[in-house]
Amino acid sequence: MKTYHYDFVVVGGGMSGVCAAIAAARRGTKTALIHDRPVLGGNASSEIRMHICGADHHMSVPNARETGILEEILLENKRRNPEMVYPIFDSVLWEKVHYQENLTLFLNTHMTEVLCDGDRIEAVCALQMTTEKTFCIFGTLFLDATGDGVLGAKAGAEYRIGRESSSRYGESLAPDMEDSCTMGNSLMFKARDMGHEVPFIKPFWANTYTEEQLRLRDHSDITSGYWWIELGGGERDVISHGEELRDELLKAVFGVWDHIKNGGEHGAERMELEWVGFLPGKRESRRLIGDYVLTERDCLKSPRFDDAVAYGGWPMDIHTVEGFLNESGAPTVWNQVNGIYSIPYRCLYSKNIRNLFLGGRAISCSHVAFSSTRVMGTCAVVGQAAGTAAAMAGKRNLEPRELLDYVGELQQELLKDDCYIPFVVNQDPADYARQAAVTATHHITGWEPEKVINGVARTVEGESNGWRAPIEGGPSLVLTLPERIPIREIRLMLDSNLSREITQSINQDVLSRQKSGPPSELLKEYEVDILLEGKIIEHMAVQSQGQRLQRIFLNGREGNAVRIKAISTYGSREAVIFEVRIY
Template identity: 85%
Template sequence: MIVCQYDFVVVGGGMSGVCAAIAAARRGVKTALVHNRPVLGGNASSEIRMHICGADHHMSAPNARETGILEEILLENKLRNPEMVYPIFDSVLWEKVHYQKNLTLYLNTHMTEVLCDGDRIEAICALQMTTEKSFCIHGSLFLDATGDGVLGAKAGAEYRIGRESCSQYGESLAPEKEDPYTMGNSLMFKARDMGHEVPFIKPFWANTYTEEQLRLRDHSDITSGYWWIELGGGEHDVISQGEELRDELLKAVFGVWDHIKNGGEHGAEKMELEWVGFLPGKRESRRLMGDYVLTEKDCLESTRFDDAVAYGGWPMDIHTVEGFLNESDVPTVWNQVNGMYSIPYRCLYSRNIRNLFLGGRAISCSHVAFSSTRVMGTCAVVGQAVGTAASMAVTRNLEPGKLLDYVEELQQELLKDDCYIPCVINKDPADYARQAVVTADSHIPGCDPEKVINGVARTVEEETNCWRAPIESRPSILLSLPEKMPIREIRLTLDSNLSKEITPSINQSVLSRQKSGPPQELLKEYEVNILLNGKVVKHMAAQSYGQRLQCLFPGSIDGDAVQINAISTYGSRDATIFEVRIY
């Protein structure tokens, strides 16, 4: 057995685990990411192919898309994978992790055992199926990003499966009595137009469905489908009976396709199945318990938490019990939340296992709140919050719960890395730009230059929070500092249009809402000058390469002003900058 030692061990390579591992490693923490599949991304990988949903709810909530590392990954994919091919997205994720300094990736590596000393995890044992190597991976801190809460369960962490009663947390959307029911698993498919008629021969083992049976389940888009082909969570357990459910889901997928092809007028004569998944996407199983349990009330009332570190906004999307088997009920009810709501840090660590962080869909929340927090965009920003917290905990030699005393610093670090936290603004004392006088040679009304230092790096409701000017005049913005200072880093937050989707998808209606390539609102080329006594002492010509967060490192240059000149965009007539930071 190969024995390894890390500061931070992340188990589970979905979007939450990926963002957590990258965040910690970038801060110098020796990190391991252990994933039992050949590709990263979990439900967003080529094995399952679910689009990454979040607080924007498919563009229905403006300026709500998640940023940070998730935005970085998705923008990289937009640049490199304009046709949104899923196996290429796999490679983008792999590259981000594999080539990240301080991060070791273990693919095809299944955790088999958890070694504990009382209420602390000491190590995990894992088998790498492709190499037949066994590992004993020790760590100071661990993150359960497995989705099913496997690490926590094996370590003895408190967890919950099923629905609480409405009286437990005062939730109107909860059932009268508690029960063990969860949401089920789904299997996806993709179809393509062949340009000529294509027959479909139904396998003998596929189910048969009528239009009457499918009357409550929209199947008008025949290019891909369908999240509502969902089984498990009622009489069948989504974990222990996962293999049986996969088999039944295959019967359902091919049965639905047979109905589309051979069961009426669906316009599918020239369509054929291009891909059918064999790994079901899971929604719900264990929820690990932290020092706080997020509830329906928090989602509806946007509770203000002093320890807020992430946010959600997807509706409380509560699927019908038994899923596809319940033909007499709609597959889900969309219970809208009140805009963005905060997720507190206390939901992101175990209440009884002292060195265990919680991530992904297994964070501490009720079944009703979980129906909103479970989506991958929310899971990703939670992951980045955990990874950043882990780096701070390692530096201070603290357990996760003890980091509450430093939560304001955690919030500021997350904002610096372009994570949004509702009602939290930039107060970083190290940011010279906060002391600057900001002017510009031009601006659009309502988008004044001084807004680049107002502490908020996105549009919120009616407040633009940005400087914007016509690009044709190559506009310039100047930040004049109160005195000469050594400038080592300049950070710009650009406009990547957070009201538009940029997620990979197999669904044609989702893809049709997107434009190929980087968002046109992004600056493409720009210049940064460091000035001293009115003279340029450092000139930097830069390209954004399709990214929203720009970090420039001029060395240590004494200056008393920073000038930014916008040269071109990816198509917009306006140049936009949300934030400028100077360190």
């Protein structure tokens, strides 16, 4: 058995684990990411192919899309993968992790044992199936991003499975009595138009469905489907009966497709199955318990937490018990939340395992609140918050709970990396731009230049929070500092249209709402000048590479002004910059 030692060990390579591991490694933290599948992304990978949902609820909440590392990944995918081919998305995720300094990736590696010393995790043991190698991976801090809360459960962390009673947290959407019911697993499929009629021969083992049986389950879009092909969470739990549920889901998928092809007028004469998943996507199993449990009230009332580090906004999407087996009930009930709500840091570490962070869908919340926080966009920003916290805690030799004393600094670090936190604004004392006088050659009314230093890097409730000007003629933005300083880095937050979906998907409706390539609103080319008493002392021509967050590294020469000139966009006739930071 080979032994390794890391500062931070992340178990689970879904979107939350990926973002957490990258966030920690970028801060110099020696990080390991252990994942038991051949590809990263979890439910978003080519193995399952679920699109990444989040607080924008399929573009129904303006300017709510998650940013940070998730945005970086999805924008890179838009630039490199305009046809939204899933194996290419797998490669983008792998590249981001594999080539990240300070980050070691263990793919096809299954955690078999957790070694603890009392209420602390010392190491995890794992088997890499492809090489038959065994590892003992020691760490100072750990993150459970397994989805099922496996690391926490093996370590003895407090967790819950099932639905709390309505009286426990005063939740109107909870049942009268607590039970062990969870949401179920789903299996996806993709179909393609062959341009000519294609028959479908139903396998002998596939189920048979009538239009009456499917009357409450929309199957009008026959290009892909269906989240409502869902089983488990009632008599059969989604973990111990996982293999059995997969088999039953295959019977259901092929039975639904037989109904579409051979069971009436569905316009599917030319359609054939292109792909059927063999790895079900999970929704709910264990929920690990932290110092705070997020509840229905928090999703509805949106309280201001002093330790807010992330946000959600997906509806409380509570699926019917037994899923597809319940033909008389709607597959889910959409309970809207109040815009977006904050998620406190206290939900992101274990209540009783002292060095365990929580990520993904296993964070500390009730079953009702979980029905909103479980989606991957929310999981990703939670992961980045946990990974950033782990890096900060490691440098201070602190346990996760002890970092609460530094939560203000954690919030500022997250904002700096383009993670939005409701009601938290840029107060970074190292950002010289906050002291600057800001002017521009042109601007559009309501988008004045000084807004690039107001502390908010996106439009919120109608307030633009950015500078906008016609791109024609190359408009310029100038930040004049009160004194000359060595300038080593400039950060810009551009406009990537946070009201539009950019997620990878197999669903034609989701893809039809998107534009090919990077968002047209993004700056494509711009120039940066460092000025000293009006003279250019350093000049850079920059290509944005289709990214919203821009980091421009400079030589540290002293200047007293920064000028940014917009040259071109990816299609828009207007240039937009939401924030400028100077370090």
